[in-house]
Amino acid sequence: LEHVIRLDKRTAALLTAAACGVGAVVVLVQKVSRHQEAKKRIQKATNLRTESLRRAEQEVLRYKQSHPATSSANILMLSLSELTKQLKDGSLSPEDVFYTYMEKAIDVHKKLNCCTGIILESFEQLKTIHSSKEGLLYGVPVSIKENFDCQNHYTSCGVVINLDQPIQEDSVLVKVLKSQGAIPFVKTNLPQALLNYDCSNPIYGQTVNPHNLQKTSGGSSGGEGALLGGGGSVLGLGSDIGGSIRFPASFCGVCGLKPTAGRLSSKGLKTILPGQKSVLSCPGPMAKDVDSLALFMQAVLCDHMFSLDPTIPPVPFNVQMYQSRKPLRIGYLENDGYTQPSPSMLRGIREVKALLERAGHTLVPYKPPRIKYALHELIVRGVLADGGATMLQKLKGSPVDPALIEQVKPYYLPKWIKKTMSFLLSPVSPRVPAVLSDYIHETIAEWRRLDIDVLLCPMLGPAFNFFYCSRLTCAVSYTMIYNLLNFPAGCLPVSTVTEQDEEELRHYKGNYQDMWDRHFKKAVTGSVGLPVAVQCVALPWHDELCLRFMKEVEELVKESRK
Numbered sequence: 001l002e003h004v005i006r007l008d009k010r011t012a013a014l015l016t017a018a019a020c021g022v023g024a025v026v027v028l029v030q031k032v033s034r035h036q037e038a039k040k041r042i043q044k045a046t047n048l049r050t051e052s053l054r055r056a057e058q059e060v061l062r063y064k065q066s067h068p069a070t071s072s073a074n075i076l077m078l079s080l081s082e083l084t085k086q087l088k089d090g091s092l093s094p095e096d097v098f099y100t101y102m103e104k105a106i107d108v109h110k111k112l113n114c115c116t117g118i119i120l121e122s123f124e125q126l127k128t129i130h131s132s133k134e135g136l137l138y139g140v141p142v143s144i145k146e147n148f149d150c151q152n153h154y155t156s157c158g159v160v161i162n163l164d165q166p167i168q169e170d171s172v173l174v175k176v177l178k179s180q181g182a183i184p185f186v187k188t189n190l191p192q193a194l195l196n197y198d199c200s201n202p203i204y205g206q207t208v209n210p211h212n213l214q215k216t217s218g219g220s221s222g223g224e225g226a227l228l229g230g231g232g233s234v235l236g237l238g239s240d241i242g243g244s245i246r247f248p249a250s251f252c253g254v255c256g257l258k259p260t261a262g263r264l265s266s267k268g269l270k271t272i273l274p275g276q277k278s279v280l281s282c283p284g285p286m287a288k289d290v291d292s293l294a295l296f297m298q299a300v301l302c303d304h305m306f307s308l309d310p311t312i313p314p315v316p317f318n319v320q321m322y323q324s325r326k327p328l329r330i331g332y333l334e335n336d337g338y339t340q341p342s343p344s345m346l347r348g349i350r351e352v353k354a355l356l357e358r359a360g361h362t363l364v365p366y367k368p369p370r371i372k373y374a375l376h377e378l379i380v381r382g383v384l385a386d387g388g389a390t391m392l393q394k395l396k397g398s399p400v401d402p403a404l405i406e407q408v409k410p411y412y413l414p415k416w417i418k419k420t421m422s423f424l425l426s427p428v429s430p431r432v433p434a435v436l437s438d439y440i441h442e443t444i445a446e447w448r449r450l451d452i453d454v455l456l457c458p459m460l461g462p463a464f465n466f467f468y469c470s471r472l473t474c475a476v477s478y479t480m481i482y483n484l485l486n487f488p489a490g491c492l493p494v495s496t497v498t499e500q501d502e503e504e505l506r507h508y509k510g511n512y513q514d515m516w517d518r519h520f521k522k523a524v525t526g527s528v529g530l531p532v533a534v535q536c537v538a539l540p541w542h543d544e545l546c547l548r549f550m551k552e553v554e555e556l557v558k559e560s561r562k
């Protein structure tokens with residue numbers, strides 16, 4: 001009997017070992033085949049990009065040969081309002097403008113890796129563009145961030161799992177832009193899974209900064225930032241849930257507006273956390289100047305958008321509010337108490353504050369109420385309510401990008417650890433949706449108490465060195481708060497980093513003097529000459545007031561340089 005039992009034990013051990021072996025082989029085979037599938041999809045997507053660039057380049061060459069008199073340098077120098085005027089009065093042809101920007105975009109892409117592909121359908125659209133002469137954006141080439149659906153193109157959001165089928169239908173904003181005579185001509189790069197303010201993914205690679213190739217363009221609308229900053233586009237479409245329009249605008253020296261979420265249609269705009277309602281994502285324009293942002297808003301806030309997406313309130317652009325120059329009461333923020341601004345961020349605020357005061361506006365100091373509570377209890381708990389599971393789901397079957405890895409490492413912690421931590425914290429942590437509206441009204445009450453119309457606050461910058469964005473999610477404090485509050489917020493360049501800023505940075509300690517403060521100092525080191533921006537904020541649905549404030553800052557800065 002003893003012999004039989006021993007034999008049985010040995011058999012059981014052998015069987016267990018064999019089962020484990022088979023299991024391991026199955027897992028390995030699955031992993032290898034998933035990896036190969038991912039490689040195949042990436043190859044297919046990059047081949048499509050290469051082919052679209054090659055064909056566009058050929059078309060540009062053909063056009064240039066038959067139109068040697070096209071003055072490209074002249075066209076590229078024009079602001080959007082000058083460009084639209086000349087297109088309308090016929091002194092410029094849509095063909096000359098289109099081929100000029102196509103050539104420039106390809107050129108900029110070769111240096112900065114900012115495009116995910118050329119929209120070849122734009123060549124066909126150009127042939128019938130004369131029928132859209134009444135449109136506010138007649139003949140204007142517009143660049144589109146990759147996460148907006150465009151018919152026949154992928155909307156990958158930088159994740160391999162989304163590279164299955166090309167999209168069937170244009171997003172609402174792309175349709176509306178076309179109906180206003182704009183020509184979407186190129187799709188632009190973004191970070192893997194969008195929830196990051198760098199601009200790198202395993203499909204299309206890293207986009208770099210037009211002012212310094214050793215710096216990131218920022219993200220997530222980083223392809224837009226780089227292309228606009230490099231001069232390869234005059235108007236772009238981005239999206240923002242934590243600063244994704246404003247970070248690349250700041251890092252690349254262009255303007256960007258995150259409107260009130262709900263003002264523009266998000267139909268056909270892919271996000272990575274659909275259904276997450278605490279912090280709202282929204283589309284918005286990016287461009288070289290504030291008037292271009294305003295023109296974009298005016299163009300898309302039209303009956304066509306309201307009828308394609310009836311969930312959008314039919315409120316057209318308020319030109320009167322944009323053009324008003326009545327003196328304002330402006331709150332200003334120097335340090336939110338969470339992320340100590342870099343010396344150039346702070347200098348930007350102080351210089352603009354002085355210009356605004358000199359122009360007759362009243363400036364009053366402002367502090368956001370309970371900033372730590374807003375960031376930790378409302379933003380982190382709202383966005384990561386599922387412990388990062390949805391995001392990890394999207395990363396399955398593909399490598400995690402080096403620009404994202406540090407950020408997502410904690411999401412990989414075993415569920416039981418995350419659950420225990422959540423349980424331990426739950427007595428002190430309220431449910432986000434229940435208290436979010438209280439926080440919004442508390443902030444509005446503070447604005448009312450100070451009697452302020454708008455707010456001037458620091459904008460993260462200058463452009464980071466590579467791989468620091470994923471280590472510094474805390475640095476979204478100046479931007480993501482306005483996604484949480486759903487206040488419109490825009491940013492614009494006001495200066496460039498000086499030797500003096502760089503010297504002061506050597507003494508930067510941060511508000512907490514912790515690891516993140518040390519990372520921040522390293523992230524922005526070596527930035528002399530890079531753009532410095534400020535952020536302008538208004539109350540919900542007052543997008544035109546936000547733009548008007550931005551426009552005034554832009555004018556004052558321009559004037560002060562004369």
Ligand SMILES: CCCCCC/C=C\CCCCCCCC(=O)NCCO
Binds near residue numbers: 220380474477480
């Ligand atoms: C202390 C505040 C930390 C907040 C952490 C929130 C959780 C994840 C990090 C988010 C980083 C957001 C970067 C911006 C991404 C963006 O706006 N994407 C737009 C997509 O349309």
